Amino acid sequence: MKKGFRRAGLTVLVFAATLAAGCGRNEQATEAPRPVWVVQPQAAGSGALAFAGEVHAREESPLSFRIGGKLVRRLVDAGARVEQGQVLAELDPADQDLQARAAQAQLAAAEAEATRAKADLDRYAKLVEQQLVSRSAYEAQKTAYEAAASQARVARAQYEVSRNQAGYAELRAPRAGVIASRQAEAGQVVGAGQTIFVLAADGGREVAIDLPEDRIREFKVGDAARVELWNTPGRQLPGRIREIAAAADPQTRSFAARVALDDFAQGEVELGQSARVYLAQGAAADGGLQVPLSALQRGDKGEAAVWVVREGRAVRVPVDAGRFGSETVPVSGKGLQAGDWIVAAGGHLLREGEPVAPVDRDNRPVAAAAAPAKAD
Numbered sequence: 001m002k003k004g005f006r007r008a009g010l011t012v013l014v015f016a017a018t019l020a021a022g023c024g025r026n027e028q029a030t031e032a033p034r035p036v037w038v039v040q041p042q043a044a045g046s047g048a049l050a051f052a053g054e055v056h057a058r059e060e061s062p063l064s065f066r067i068g069g070k071l072v073r074r075l076v077d078a079g080a081r082v083e084q085g086q087v088l089a090e091l092d093p094a095d096q097d098l099q100a101r102a103a104q105a106q107l108a109a110a111e112a113e114a115t116r117a118k119a120d121l122d123r124y125a126k127l128v129e130q131q132l133v134s135r136s137a138y139e140a141q142k143t144a145y146e147a148a149a150s151q152a153r154v155a156r157a158q159y160e161v162s163r164n165q166a167g168y169a170e171l172r173a174p175r176a177g178v179i180a181s182r183q184a185e186a187g188q189v190v191g192a193g194q195t196i197f198v199l200a201a202d203g204g205r206e207v208a209i210d211l212p213e214d215r216i217r218e219f220k221v222g223d224a225a226r227v228e229l230w231n232t233p234g235r236q237l238p239g240r241i242r243e244i245a246a247a248a249d250p251q252t253r254s255f256a257a258r259v260a261l262d263d264f265a266q267g268e269v270e271l272g273q274s275a276r277v278y279l280a281q282g283a284a285a286d287g288g289l290q291v292p293l294s295a296l297q298r299g300d301k302g303e304a305a306v307w308v309v310r311e312g313r314a315v316r317v318p319v320d321a322g323r324f325g326s327e328t329v330p331v332s333g334k335g336l337q338a339g340d341w342i343v344a345a346g347g348h349l350l351r352e353g354e355p356v357a358p359v360d361r362d363n364r365p366v367a368a369a370a371a372p373a374k375a376d
Contacts, residue, residue, distance in 0.1 A: 014345065033357040034350070038309055038341040038366055041289035041331070049280075050327075051209040053227075055273040057319060058204030058242075060180060062195040063098035065091060066168040071188050071196070078182045082173040082199070087198055089184075091169040103155070105161035110148070110155035117141075117148035124325065177201040180271060200271055205261050207275050210254035214224070214323075219244065219279060225259045230274040237269075238262045241279075288327040289338060294345045296321060307350050309358050314343065314350045341366065 024298065070090035076088050124141040124373060125135040180200040184190055207227055221244060226236040242260040260275050261269065269275075297305050297316075304321040307314045317340075322330035336342075341358055343350065350356070358366040 020141045031355060033355040035359055036343045037345050038358040039344045040341060041291045043339060052129050053207040053209035053275050053277050055205055055269045055271055055275055056208050057200035058206050059201040061199045063171060063197045063199055064193050064201045065171055067165050068191045068193060071184055071186055071190055076179055080179045083270055084173055084175045086173045087170050088173055089171040091167040093166060094170055096166040100166045101160040103159040107155040107159045110152040114152040116146040117145035121145040121316050128144050146202045171196060175201050178271060205269050207259045207277055209257050209259060211257050213248050213253045216255050226278040227261060228276045280297045290330045291342055292344050293327060293329055295316050296329055297347045309341045309356055314354045314356050316352055
């Protein structure tokens, strides 16, 4: 009796194990593919690096008074358009007027002294002809006249300088443009050479950017660039690198650069606009490939790899990684081809052979990546 129960129990256990194994196979067979974002690698050096920048005038001039004084009138504000010769601000002219009057009085006195010395010289000239005075007395009078004439010339020069300084009490625009910034206010006492306004002159417009120190050798003056304004995404304006700083900024360790816009694009930008500048990578690759930084995975021992979608499954492919860029990294390896579809994000969640559903950036299925490989 007990043997019968034992046989029946064994039969039930075997049946349950078989049923469980069958269910496991069915669950494995029906495992839902994991959606993954895929991209194809690009030829190294074919991409473009993007840099944030701001639109500036090609010529930006700090404007200041040539003399110091109290700022009594400010006639324009930031953003105002000005013409060449237009008065922008005025200093209190009282002190300059007094100095000009004092210089004028000194000039009058010096000229009067020179006139008197000339009359004495003429008189001595007649007396020496009549031998009523010695020749040495005449020469002394001639020297006195020349000194008085020199003093008159000095006084006239000082008067001209004082008169010019009276005119320096007005700050005028050296050329037409737009006031980019204002750095002083009426009532403020300013010194000679202190910036009052910054004038953005009419003419060329360019974008100021900073180039990273580790890639500075990849760019040179004259390289082509594309400029995309933040308020017009998708539309790119042509330009070229006009200048690159000779030394890196000591704080940011980056090189300041200016990208000049082509002539026909000048009227489409405004001062201060934010922009993104795209520059082609200068270091061309020797047949290598580059992938997004997010696609590169590291193993337990630091080895680099990428996930490639083949026949609808994730396959880990070892690669050798090059120098990291701002958005991409060059890779090379025997198992990676230019036509492969690699997982651009979320690779740390995958496992070898896992079924995946490849999609693009807009979450649309990528049929070419999911299709089985064709037989040769």
